[in-house]
Amino acid sequence: MRRVGVALAAVALVALAAAGLWRASSPPAATEARRVDEVAAGLRCPTCQGLSVKDSSSQVAQSMRAIIGEQLGEGRTPDQVRTWFVGRYGSWILLTPESSGLGWLVWVLPVAAVGAGAAAALLVLRRRSTAGAVEEHDQEAVEEALLAAERGAIEIPGTPDGERLESSLLLLASVRADRSAGLSSAAAEALATQRVAGALAAARAVPSPQPGPQVARRSGRRVPVGLRWAGVTAGFVLVVSGVLAVNTAERGAGQLITGNLPNSDATPEMETGGSSTAGGDTALDGLRAAVAAAPEDRAARLALARALSDAGRLDEAAAEYREVLVREPEDARTRLLLAAALLQTGDLTGARTEVDAVLAAQPDDPDALLLSGIVQNRQGDPSSGTTLRRFLALAPGEHPGREVAETLLGADTP
């Protein structure tokens, strides 16, 4: 009676579960949004890395969803909508390959592989004939071996027979454990016991293993120890120095290989401090933050100043130059840069002061002379001619300022 009750309950449960599954399999109401989502989930967003149009929040994806919605609303089928996109982007836009061409391979290959694997596994698991009974004294030997193995006191030869003995002992132990947990049957234990008995017999039948040939030694004359060490050290030194030589060779700037996403063409700002490209504001902020983070860092501050002056913010550039000079008053180059900035803002007096300070320390500096000459010229100071001629006399032949000086001198002379 109880068995019937249990069986009935089981059948009822299965029926209920089947009903649940059947209910769950009915497709949900096809709203517009769902239809768009279904098509969008199969299309790839062109500007993203592999996301579907449904998942992506990018502008292009939003537009594509709108287009899909419109086309479905006009009565097109999902396939037609997909074909429309394929007509513009190629079959790349579909997230699963079309079956035309070789696309079907991607579906068939894995199924074939799993099928082949399952078949191979079943072949390996072929049924064996059931075993006969185990002899009495064999049974004792098995128990003894098992006990010894558990205590760690058994000696197992490292031969295939020994391997079989070891594994059969472990199997028997596992089967016994399963039995005491109520999982296994007497038949299984008998089979395992018989296996151990067979393995014991086979292991004892083989005479004690002879030491066979080792893995073949590399034959060769033994090189004296000292020479070997010398050779190793020399090899060391050679490798290290060769590597150093190769890698410390000067390398030009701008040869990026890695370090960026494929679609962001960022190049590190070489030399110019990042002022003239897009995002100039943010580059400036970056430099400003860098300066704020490291106020004593002259290079950073100079970079900021140069960026500012490139951006036309000369007053701020001048302020930065002054900050550098506060820390390093002897820095002639920076003082000249300050003078140039002041000159550009029209502060001739200030520029004159700075240039004169440099000339006081280095009377023959060509750049200072040039700048001084220009300032004096602007101020209408007649000594500008002398200064400029002095510059032309002292400046090297290819100094870029020569042309400026000559022009100014030429304009002066009536």
Place this chain on the structure above:
Amino acid sequence: MTVTEDRSPVTDEPAAPARRSRRRWLWVTLLALGAVTVLTVLSAGFGRDPSVVDSVLLDGPAPLLAGPTLDGGSFDLADYRGKVVLVNVWASWCAPCRDEYPLLEAAQRELSPAGLQVVGIDTQDSTRAAQRFLDEMGGENFPNVLDPDGRKTIDWGAFGVPETYLVDRDGTLVAKQVCQLSAEWIATTVVPLLEGEGTGP
């Protein structure tokens, strides 16, 4: 349990050594084939940018392009049959677009007597930002069709910005350049078309 080291010699099967060596050669051949397959398949991608996909619209009629332009007028590509049209997709937030604008402007200036018309598609952008961009670049030198939601670029199969398309005098799309333009491309692809020699390389 103690296990002595395995010192047994190689278990040699005396039977059918010829069959074994044939089987061995079969495995060797399979291994070599497998290695060659792996090598061929995995090296297919070398030397090309994986995110760049060839356009399927090439050598077919160019897609439609019509709509209001940034300066308030309107543009229709169909009106420009008989001219070679260079369609450039750009946006004010795109850094490489900044770098290639002078090229486009120079092309419009120098090649329009030969029959070139440059037109821009300002995509996913606000008119204010686009105007600011153009002011920075020195004014609007060619018409720019507005495309705030990106639909027009979808029509052209664009993957991103900047992209440039070349339409010949018959309205056929003959070339596409992804990412920033170079003067070289203009010289080798656009100029020959203007001179009636067909597309470049």
Place this chain on the structure above:
Amino acid sequence: MKSAFGTLALGLGLAASLSATGWWVLTAQGRPTAARARLMTWLTLAAAAGACAVLVWALVSHDFSVRYVAENGARAVPLYYTVISLWAALEGSLLLWLLVLAGYTVLAMRRPHPRAASLHPWAMTVLSSVGVFFFALALFAGSAFQRISPVPLEGPGPNALLQDHPLMGIHPPLLYLGYVGLTVPFAYAVAALVTGQTGRGWVLVTRRWTLSAWTFLTAGVLMGGWWSYEVLGWGGYWAWDPVENASILPWFTATALLHSVMVQERRATLRVWNLALATSSFLLVLIGTFLTRSGVIASVHSFSQSAVGPILLGYLVGVLLFVGALFIWRADRLGPDERLDSPLSREGVFLGNNVILVGLAFTVLIGTVFPLLLEAVNGQRVSVGAPYFNRMAVPLALAMVLLMGVGPLVPWGIADPRQLARRLRLPAAVGLATIAALGLTGLRGVAPLLTFGLSAFTLATIAVQFASGTAAARSATGAAWPRALLVAIARRRRFYGGLVVHAGVALAAVAIAGSSAYGVEGEQALEIGESFSVGDYRATLVGIRPEQTPRRRAITAEVALSRAGRDLGVHEPALSFYPSMTQAVGTPSVETQADEDAYLVLAAVNDARTQATIRLAVTPLVLWLWLSGGVMVAGAVLAGWPAGRGKSRQVPVDRDRALEEVQA
């Protein structure tokens, strides 16, 4: 100067690993050179650590004369992100790889297992030779330490996405610990083939290595999913991106290996298969690292093309040929295999597990590489994305959940079908009842329903196992049930640890099914003050705030979230503009609760900053996914924790089970 130090360290590492390889080979042939080999191996670790330290030093001190720093450093980046930008790009991550590899090599050097004394030097040779390759790669193809001139004054900083979340500091190291850790089982497998000792020795040695690498890999992959969810802003945790797929391929084969070695321990069979699994895991690691670093497949993670790609491919093919040749050479030592008894047995279940896992690995590999394959054959460009992988992987995964539930109840050798059915009655009832209850109360979708049912079944079998083990321990020791539970676990730690891992996987299956099938979302353009609802939730746009930090310009939307009237606070999804990127990077804001997550994304803002398009996605059971990862790791730790040898036991030993434990 730092360039020189770094290059010197790499050169030293190369030389040290070269000589280590040589000394280990000599040791393997019986010469007394082990001490020198050990010294060289320690030197390799010192060199790798030194190279990493030098690069971090260069990054932190903003030394832009070093090429890597010039490409990835910036002064305004906070210190934490500067340090972890060590692995932001290819050359630096190679150095991390080297450090982990050298660390594993040194660990593998200590105390060889007594059963594997003759395998050990060969395994060390293989490990050192892998080190040689990677040191050479780092030195000649992707050197981070090259000097550049003129020295720039500022750099672009690491990729914006890598500066967004502190998890970036944990995910790659964890992943590498798992990935590189699979080199050790590979080394022992090769050693077994070379010495011809393909028996149980190498299996015993590598079991713990495989388990720990597996644990790290699981944690690393799940962390990656968490990062993708929290940072990338598309609302999901797994996109079947090629690099994600590459990271999970060795996980499949490692899991298969962990199970099938248990068959080899009890039956003298599956030797070739286990060796093949161990070597395939390493080959898949190489394929994965090739796909990531060569730039042949477009991915969020990939680096752009460089010389590294062809070199890695060459190495991969070389290792493949070498291993294949070893197998063919040693074919005579790899058989004959013992026959198994019955498909209905624990061995059969494990074989089924292997077929499914390797099938999954094959499917994911084919799907990932298929675009390349077609391109090689006829130049066609296609995509293989999430719909394909979901359709192919889900049935296999469900079959695996079923096997996970049935497996521990199936005995070794031969199972009696009636006995098995009796044990499975209760869990099956639980599973069917779950399906019935959920299906009849309106849950839609056959696949998620089946997943819930199968997971309930599996969790029920695990609970039954724990219950019966506790009961047995209670009757044996008379202790109260909490203590009896601990006793039961202590006796068969590996078994119960494995059960906990299975529970974690079942939990993950539930979480994945729930979150992918039952999410709802909505997107709307809102003016300030407006709101919209999705499900129970109401999102109100409270404000739009621009932000300027040195690193980026951002627009943040302040969104007040409430659920069924209960206030959940103000969330701040943002759109960030970094100077080096052409598109805005969205930062989502997530409200995590026990049963579901509310995920807010700022999709667009109008120019005047008066209107924002907000996307709200409500996804159930996401938290459970992360928790399941913790459960899996806990179970693996429980299973793999080294037992004290010869520990005296307080309770009478269960003789038969003790044998299994002693085998460790």
